[in-house]
Amino acid sequence: MSAFTLPGFDLHAFVAATLAEDLGGGLPGGGHDVTSESVIPADARFSGVMDSRDAIVVCGLPIAAEFFRTLDPAMRIEVLAEEGARVPPGSDLMRLEGNARAMLTAERSALNTVQHLSGIATMTRDYVEAMAGHATLLDTRKTIPGLRLLEKYATRTGGAQNHRMGLWDAAMIKDNHVLVAGGVAEAVRRAKDAGVAEIICEVDRIDQIEPALAAGATWLLLDNMDAAMLREAVALVAGRVPSEASGGVRLDTIAAVAATGVTYVSVGRLTQSAPAADIGLDFTPL
Structure with missing residues (x-):
């Protein structure tokens, strides 16, 4: 054995x-x-x-x-x-x-x-190592079909923390969910009313942060924000929930992203492009 x-x-x-x-x-x-x-x-x-x-x-x-x-x-x-x-x-x-x-x-x-x-x-x-102790690195669901458990084992071995293992372990409200629901607050409210405990909500504008938090989001994914906007978002969140920077992060940019004060930085290319x-x-x- x-x-x-x-x-x-x-x-x-x-x-x-x-x-x-x-x-x-x-x-x-x-x-x-x-x-x-x-x-x-x-x-x-x-x-x-x-x-x-x-x-x-x-x-x-x-x-x-x-x-x-x-x-x-x-x-x-x-x-x-x-x-x-x-x-x-x-x-x-x-x-x-x-x-x-x-x-x-x-x-x-x-x-x-x-x-x-x-x-x-x-x-x-x-x-x-490029993050120099700022924030925690997360992987994503951008994995080869059938190899997710092994690829996420590999990211853990490299020092990252696993994000969602699949569609079952947390709600992640993204732009298409918001589009159908009619807004960030309504999408979050629906997930909360359904009894979902962990609700990750993607926001790509500063004015979406307060409505998402007020509706019950337990985690904010700050999508495709530059370093200045990330710092502004982190200040507004003020530690009420974890914040995650995501979108287009590269090895040569992750240090600046991690230093903005976000809790996490997620990188799809770890499993998608290694x-x-x-x-x-x-x-x-x-």
Whole structure:
């Protein structure tokens, strides 16, 4: 059994589905690794080392290990870096020893996972450090379908705090909700009357703040405001509810945004645009 657990995430189902996708499970002629089966003897054994070619924040190694264990339960696996550790280029991340076919079949799925999650964690850490202790960094729902729990795990590993996990855990009233309801105050009132405990209300003008608060908003999302307007908004809110700056925040602008006094800064690009880390896996026949 793997020691990696994540609420709501089924590791074994994820690994099985990912391997089945690569192996062509259920497709005519699918269900096997034609290259490894035709080239590599069934009893051949490899040792392998996974290493980073970039400076990264490590994320996803326990998940990667499960791909190899699934195909070779007897494989010897040594994880060499902790989740969330920042490591320099050339760092060894994992050592493996076991069935050669199993390693080759699992290799791409394992690497894809670590590269993607470490890329997210690395970008997240860069944003956190740029904020210099001001505010708290949040992620968003701008995630790849089916990977939200893993991607939000990666942002936590990088030092951010998860915002909404989905549509179920808080109301977030945005411009289209306001448009249909007829105004900020009416949209918030409807959510409050429905018994919603946490009501996040997006505002993009200063004159929307008081109506939203008076109607019962418990959190204000200050959308696409420049630094001067953010400072004005924060002063008006005066700590009555948390304030979140959002919209178009980049690594080169987040320090100024965070320094305005907002409680949070949310950044969609953490999960939407993080580049994959350059991580490789080299094998040696035994």
